[in-house]
Amino acid sequence: MESIPDDEAILSIDGVTVSYAGTADRTAVLEGITFALARRTWTTCLGPSGCGKSTLLRAIAGLIDPDRGTVEVPRNSAGVPEVAYLPQRDTLLPWRSALRNAVLASEIDGQPLGDALDEARRLFERFGLGGAERQYPYQLSGGMRQRVAVIRTYLAHRDLLLLDEPLGALDPLTRADLQEWLLEVWGELGKTVLLVTHDVEEALVLSDRVLVMSARPATIREDLELGLPRPRSRVNTAFVRQKEVLLGLLTGRAA
Numbered sequence: 001m002e003s004i005p006d007d008e009a010i011l012s013i014d015g016v017t018v019s020y021a022g023t024a025d026r027t028a029v030l031e032g033i034t035f036a037l038a039r040r041t042w043t044t045c046l047g048p049s050g051c052g053k054s055t056l057l058r059a060i061a062g063l064i065d066p067d068r069g070t071v072e073v074p075r076n077s078a079g080v081p082e083v084a085y086l087p088q089r090d091t092l093l094p095w096r097s098a099l100r101n102a103v104l105a106s107e108i109d110g111q112p113l114g115d116a117l118d119e120a121r122r123l124f125e126r127f128g129l130g131g132a133e134r135q136y137p138y139q140l141s142g143g144m145r146q147r148v149a150v151i152r153t154y155l156a157h158r159d160l161l162l163l164d165e166p167l168g169a170l171d172p173l174t175r176a177d178l179q180e181w182l183l184e185v186w187g188e189l190g191k192t193v194l195l196v197t198h199d200v201e202e203a204l205v206l207s208d209r210v211l212v213m214s215a216r217p218a219t220i221r222e223d224l225e226l227g228l229p230r231p232r233s234r235v236n237t238a239f240v241r242q243k244e245v246l247l248g249l250l251t252g253r254a255a
Contacts (some may be wrong), residue, residue: 054139200243
């Protein structure tokens with residue numbers, strides 16, 4: 001992977017190492033992670049469960065401090081990273097309607113509530129949630145809840161979106177449908193996305209680039225530009241071949 005010029009990168013990570021304190025010593029989770037993201041691209045970190053993918057996102061979001069290395073992202077005047085982070089669970093508040101959940105980040109940021117609600121209503125219509133604005137989370141399907149969570153993440157108005165396996169709890173049909181929906185959102189809104197998943201097909205369907213992580217302590221085993229045209233067919237020969245390559249890297253049986 002060629003280096004990305006500083007003026008084109010929205011995220012630069014250099015030598016990030018993270019460990020957690022255990023009962024007897026510290027457990028290494030990430031070891032020397034280095035990469036950069038170009039603006040308006042989709043990159044996926046693919047790796048085995050428990051390898052440290054979520055830890056990487058938390059380090060980028062500023063929720064944990066690396067032991068070593070640097071994370072460079074746009075920051076506000078208080079030094080807080082200007083990123084939007086969507087954790088694995090949708091974390092919708094049960095006492096707020098779908099619409100009011102969607103504008104939560106806007107409210108926290110102090111944006112005018114009327115403007116945020118108007119924008120949220122437009123996004124609900126655009127992305128198939130028209131009519132669900134007044135429903136509460138318990139009244140929504142899993143796929144609808146995830147759409148609300150993604151809209152809330154977008155309404156934070158950050159250029160870098162960190163998505164931590166947002167579709168992992170969904171059934172296969174809903175998951176495939178929302179993968180296409182996420183691509184539509186990304187294409188229309190022009191954001192930079194960093195997704196983590198352990199699903200090889202999901203990485204291939206969504207990404208421009210895949211970073212393959214090793215088991216813990218995680219390193220970047222491979223940095224692959226996919227070069228697959230969109231829309232992508234899961235039975236296309238090139239798609240299937242890329243899937244074989246990624247599975248080989250994950251299992252240690254790469255050719």
